[in-house]
Amino acid sequence: MQLCCKSTNPFLVDLQKKAEEMIRHRGERITPGRIHILAMLLSERRAVTHHEIEERLKGKHRFDRVTLYRVLEWLNEKGFVHRLVSADRVWRFRANIHEHSQQHAHFECLRCTKVVCLNDFETTHDFALPAGYRSREVELTVKGLCAECV
Amino acid sequence: MQLCCKSTNPFLVDLQKKAEEMIRHRGERITPGRIHILAMLLSERRAVTHHEIEERLKGKHRFDRVTLYRVLEWLNEKGFVHRLVSADRVWRFRANIHEHSQQHAHFECLRCTKVVCLNDFETTHDFALPAGYRSREVELTVKGLCAECV
């Protein structure tokens, strides 16, 4: 890892180490983009947009918009993060801290469009799929108002 | 209603009458766009995209892209249809045939991106929203493979 990649904030340094470890552990290539972006996502509890990532990374490292998209796509492909699209038609990304499950739940604020992942939820569904259809994953989206917008 | 609006297909004529009746009943303005587009959506069981609507309307009436968007937004606002965004980040629209409920369920095919509404479903959720958050509606998305793509 190059020196220029390192943040001076000890918390973030840890996350960068963690990100690096995660990627190395899978035998994948280590690059500044992957480390910074994954570390940033590891520090977030919400699902964040491309813009928010760019904003948070300001001052640490400047990446081209395209690089950001490509790294995010790569992280998603490799299962380090997952992405979701909400009512504003913008991709949002979140680190897969918890082991991958078949169920995701998200909260979308109808006013400020913020997206929060709901981790602890259990749902029992009783829906009938049309004949021949096969379910692979289930996503639950709760729409409403967040604490700031109520 | 102008003559030029009328379709020669009796089934579609009925739906156009139904669409007109729905709009008139609410005391809203009757226009060719609203009637054609709502009638088209009433004839569909799936949630359809802007493109699909344009395609289906070919030969009957040609609307500007912008008009289509505006009519769809209006229909959504007034509660005649609902719209949803799936993984391809494209709006899809569906008529609210059933009385409006707080719960929607959709099936998204991971291969062909088709979206089907699941009407008959019941879900009991047990999720904890963060403090101060308020839920307004719940959307369930089942992702998998449709009968053609299995």
Added chain:
DNA sequence: TAGTAAATGCAACTCTGTTGCAAATCCACA
């Protein structure tokens, strides 16, 4: 049927995300 508020069409725009290609970088192997 005339007047007016609303709907429509057109052009130009924004915003998110993608593609092609040349330059820079990572890392396995000598």
Added chain:
DNA sequence: TGTGGATTTGCAACAGAGTTGCATTTACTA
């Protein structure tokens, strides 16, 4: 520790969905 070659990155240009402003047309009220 260098170095060759595959990967990644940055830049420019593009694509597609949806939006805005404005002039024209249309639906409906009085």
